[in-house]
Amino acid sequence: MQWNVSELLKSTTGTERRYTVDDEERRYEEIATRVTGTVRLMKTDKSILTTVELDTAVWCSCSRCLSRFTHPLRLQFAEEFFPTIDLATGARLHDPLPEGAFTLNKRHTLDLGEAVRQYAVMKTPMKPLCTEACRGLCPTCGVNRNETACDCRTSTEDSRWAGLEALRGKLR
Numbered sequence: 001m002q003w004n005v006s007e008l009l010k011s012t013t014g015t016e017r018r019y020t021v022d023d024e025e026r027r028y029e030e031i032a033t034r035v036t037g038t039v040r041l042m043k044t045d046k047s048i049l050t051t052v053e054l055d056t057a058v059w060c061s062c063s064r065c066l067s068r069f070t071h072p073l074r075l076q077f078a079e080e081f082f083p084t085i086d087l088a089t090g091a092r093l094h095d096p097l098p099e100g101a102f103t104l105n106k107r108h109t110l111d112l113g114e115a116v117r118q119y120a121v122m123k124t125p126m127k128p129l130c131t132e133a134c135r136g137l138c139p140t141c142g143v144n145r146n147e148t149a150c151d152c153r154t155s156t157e158d159s160r161w162a163g164l165e166a167l168r169g170k171l172r
């Protein structure tokens with residue numbers, strides 16, 4: 001997900017490039033699968049505007065049974081990438097940039113990786129469930145009740161706290 005945009009920076013405002021993406025993105029531990037889809041790059045007066053439609057998946061830990069699973073995501077966003085080096089002179093540009101703005105590197109390469117990571121993290125569910133019907137961990141003995149039945153009483157059964165209770169059990 002890296003493109004050299006020096007040619008695009010030289011072209012007139014409104015010029016577009018379209019790319020098909022099918023990349024492994026191993027730099028980020030959050031990203032669990034390949035990243036596929038399309039990216040459009042457009043020259044604006046001050047930047048390269050990216051319009052992104054990508055599919056990938058992130059790693060999640062189930063909030064009930066703590067198992068790891070992958071959660072598919074569709075990422076649709078538009079972000080501007082600003083040059084930091086003047087294309088003609090090679091001098092550093094000092095224009096103030098919007099806070100948190102993405103930038104091109106010294107060689108005028110646009111690297112979409114960090115933007116994809118940020119949007120993926122943003123869209124990762126806060127309380128992910130491996131399945132809607134996940135039965136969680138037994139609060140008494142800590143077994144994963146999706147896999148094993150146990151004979152514990154179920155009076156304190158409250159799956160929201162099952163993970164914590166199981167953890168407490170292990171710490172004792």
Ligand SMILES: [Zn+2]
Pocket residue numbers: 062063064065066067129130131134135136
């Ligand atoms: Zn689960």
Ligand SMILES: [Zn+2]
Pocket residue numbers: 138139140141142143150151152
């Ligand atoms: Zn149990």
